[in-house]
Amino acid sequence: MTPGGADLLLVIDVQVDFLPGGALPVPEGDAVVGPVNALQQQFRHVALTQDWHPADHVSFADNHPGRASFESVALPYGPQVLWPRHCVQGSKGAGFAPGLDTDRAGLVIRKGLDPRVDSYSAFLEADRTTRTGLAGALRERGITRLVLCGLATDFCVAWSALDARDAGFDVWVVDDAVRGIDVDGSLAQAWARMRAAGVHRIAAAEIG
């Protein structure tokens, strides 16, 4: 793949809290920083996302007395996995990973701001109704193909990739520039769902 003017690199949630030592660490999450920076050099269009929750966010286990992290609860919009408190708006943990190049991005989009609704996806919140506006912003820039990288493969990357397909984009995920959390087989399931939806898998070395 040779990136051109209609291609955008979408960098998902490469934030301090998702790195080893962070509040919700993704195993080897720090290993994506180098590859993501190298990929950014190849794309004219880059967008970054940030998970960006208020302190009273519904996805935080400590906002559900008697519940533990990684348990699932039933919410009005469906099942919700409870997580350790992470990526609180303005906190150090919500910041971009040290060493991540943030200078080239033309668009930074924050998600998960509604205290009552989670948003793994950069496009559509977990109520499956509220749109972030990203699809429209990309269309207005003439983008038709998205290349995704970042964290975590089985949550924010996968949900963003699937919603991007639904929104009509050609979608690729960079195998070696993503890492997963893997709760109860979620990683294999995410790859299977992406494959079934026509999301392509590519290695960083195949881009350039």
Ligand code: VGL
């Ligand atoms: C994410 C769980 C909770 C992610 C965000 O970025 O994949 N996962 N919030």
Ligand code: ZN
């Ligand atoms: Zn989150």
